[in-house]
Amino acid sequence: MPRQLAHLRLVAVNIDGVLLNDSFSPVMRRLVEGYGATYDARFEREMLSQPQRVAAQRAADRLGGDAGQLIKEYFALREEYIREHPVHLLDGAAELLATLREFDVRTVCYGGLERAHFDRHLGEFADYFDAPGYVCTNDFRPGIREISELFGLRHDQALFIDDVARVAGTARELGTPFIGHPGESSHGYQRQLMEEAGVRHMVGTLRAIDAPLLRTVDAEAAAGTVWD
Incomplete structure (x- = not known):
């Protein structure tokens, strides 16, 4: 029972x-630091548990570039990451x-x-x-x-x-x-x-x-x- x-x-x-x-926040850090920006608590707070389009636009506002392109870059980096660290x-x-x-x-x-x-x-x-x-x-x-x-x-x-x-x-x-x-x-x-x-x-x-x-x-x- x-x-x-x-x-x-x-x-x-x-x-x-x-x-x-x-397999998401480590990739986010890689993406941000790849743009020469600082990955900090504020950035992480704004990004995680957001719809992809919202997170991408906020990242674009901080890093520059196009939100759609950042989504593509992010998931390409994630594929690399999970080859190193399988799900x-x-x-x-x-x-x-x-x-x-x-x-x-x-x-x-x-x-x-x-x-x-x-x-x-x-x-x-x-x-x-x-x-x-x-x-x-x-x-x-x-x-x-x-x-x-x-x-x-x-x-x-x-x-x-x-x-x-x-x-x-x-x-x-x-x-x-x-x-x-x-x-x-x-x-x-x-x-x-x-x-x-x-x-x-x-x-x-x-x-x-x-x-x-x-x-x-x-x-x-x-x-x-x-x-x-």
């Missing part, structure tokens, strides 16, 4: 940076999905790339997710409002697990439960930015998202104290 939670009805898990290794399942990801399946909540994966990315790298775990399994959020990032509404839930009934502080900021605005999984500080500034955003629950390993932590977040959501 599934374990019961008092309040949460959905757990939404980001794909790149949570279940899979981050792979992060340590503890399978265990996290198994833990979530023990509870009476629905689980969905989301991210900025098309579904083919999910099918290719997480297809073997498809049974761990509820329909539609994966939601592409490129047109409405970060997607908290839209994913919650897709499942017919209030914003406080869905827990989001993400590696980007912009998502945390939106979660705070909406009163949505959030667990942060920021990447290594050598790659970017997300831990710093999450701390500034007031994220209460941050983990360095997916294994830390266990039953006790989920029950803690559930109790905070039920009490309306997620961001207090």
Whole structure:
């Protein structure tokens, strides 16, 4: 029998940076520094978890050039990067999905790339997710409002697990439960930015998202104290 939670009805898990290794922010750094610019926390805050067209235009405003061309350059650099650092399942990801399946909540994966990315790298775990399994959020990032509404839930009934502080900021605005999984500080500034955003629950390993932590977040959501 599934374990019961008092309040949460959905757990939404980001794909790149949570279940899979981050193959985006390191590439962003390469692109920016290739233009002779400084990659800093402000730049990273403006770029991550934005629709591609928005991120590209902001990058063009800072770096110069055409937004469309920057998108092409970015994805060409990403192809080079993943040849050096192949996309792979992060340590503890399978265990996290198994833990979530023990509870009476629905689980969905989301991210900025098309579904083919999910099918290719997480297809073997498809049974761990509820329909539609994966939601592409490129047109409405970060997607908290839209994913919650897709499942017919209030914003406080869905827990989001993400590696980007912009998502945390939106979660705070909406009163949505959030667990942060920021990447290594050598790659970017997300831990710093999450701390500034007031994220209460941050983990360095997916294994830390266990039953006790989920029950803690559930109790905070039920009490309306997620961001207090």
